[in-house]
Amino acid sequence: MDIKQRTQMYTSLSSFARKCIFGILSVATLPNHIAFIMDGNRRYSKQHNLVDGEGHKVGYSSLMSMLRYCYELGVKYVTVYAFSIENFKRSPEEVQSLMDLMEEKIEGLIKEESLVNQYGVRVYFIGNLKLLNKSVRLAAARAMDATAKNSKAVLLICIAYTSTDEILHSVEESCEEKWDEIKVLNDKKHEKDIISVLDIERHMYMAVAPDPDIIIRTSGETRLSNFLLWQSSNCLLCSPSVLWPEIGFRHLVQAILGFQYNLYYLNKQKQT
Numbered sequence: 604m605d606i607k608q609r610t611q612m613y614t615s616l617s618s619f620a621r622k623c624i625f626g627i628l629s630v631a632t633l634p635n636h637i638a639f640i641m642d643g644n645r646r647y648s649k650q651h652n653l654v655d656g657e658g659h660k661v662g663y664s665s666l667m668s669m670l671r672y673c674y675e676l677g678v679k680y681v682t683v684y685a686f687s688i689e690n691f692k693r694s695p696e697e698v699q700s701l702m703d704l705m706e707e708k709i710e711g712l713i714k715e716e717s718l719v720n721q722y723g724v725r726v727y728f729i730g731n732l733k734l735l736n737k738s739v740r741l742a743a744a745r746a747m748d749a750t751a752k753n754s755k756a757v758l759l760i761c762i763a764y765t766s767t768d769e770i771l772h773s774v775e776e777s778c779e780e781k782w783d784e785i786k787v788l789n790d791k792k793h794e795k796d797i798i799s800v801l802d803i804e805r806h807m808y809m810a811v812a813p814d815p816d817i818i819i820r821t822s823g824e825t826r827l828s829n830f831l832l833w834q835s836s837n838c839l840l841c842s843p844s845v846l847w848p849e850i851g852f853r854h855l856v857q858a859i860l861g862f863q864y865n866l867y868y869l870n871k872q873k874q875t
């Protein structure tokens with residue numbers, strides 16, 4: 604058997620094993636939305652003596668594997684923290700190199716043979732997109748347009764994002780909307796109206812998705828780092844102690860088992 608045949612056999616065997624494990628996991632409630640904080644790409648580069656930026660490229664391959672597993676399993680929504688507003692404070696060279704990678708990979712997402720097309724994924728870019736340079740912003744707009752008709756699954760890419768910025772944006776939009784209503788009604792008694800939680804939720808960038816069930820943050824970190832603060836009040840946080848480029852199938856399975864155990868335990872508590 605040559606290398607090609609061996610690789611094919613390995614791919615079919617691992618795909619079969621995954622299907623069996625997914626079959627078992629599907630017996631209990633599956634998460635509908637998983638979010639990832641992809642921590643540890645630079646540390647991976649350093650640990651493996653790679654040139655700067657290589658860790659993020661390996662990190663992108665890990666992301667593609669995790670997306671494949673999630674969509675195979677039937678998780679409809681996946682969110683990733685790709686670039687925070689805080690990341691703009693890194694050196695100009697590093698920001699530029701990350702933006703170049705982002706642009707290249709965004710273009711790749713909508714290619715004919717891409718995973719996005721294979722699984723019918725609608726892509727959203729979530730964040731303060733006007734902070735991005737024009738070419739990345741246009742690439743993001745193209746990817747959103749090109750996938751707008753896909754409805755089997757959803758990928759939300761948080762870029763130029765922080766949760767506090769999202770909340771601020773949403774409160775501003777809600778106030779403006781309320782103010783316009785008051786002006787139209789020209790009714791003094793409405794001036795006392797205040798915005799509601801529902802107004803704020805409606806104006807969130809993340810309003811296109813339900814709240815996440817699980818947030819997985821690699822490299823053993825248990826901080827949320829300004830990610831989905833509003834949306835994570837009932838969410839399970841998992842922190843596998845591997846760097847993002849090292850994340851694998853077993854970490855996803857562990858997180859889902861944790862979620863299912865948590866749900867089982869909560870239901871049991873409610874019954875007693």
Ligand SMILES: CC(C)=CCC/C(C)=C/CC/C(C)=C/COP(=O)(O)OP(=O)(O)O
Nearest residue numbers: 641642643644645646659662663685708709
């Ligand atoms: C199109 C698309 C979704 C592309 C995503 C590409 C990708 C893997 C981006 C990760 C970006 C990032 C700043 C990760 C955090 O690791 P870090 O750089 O902070 O590393 P560290 O935690 O070791 O410092």
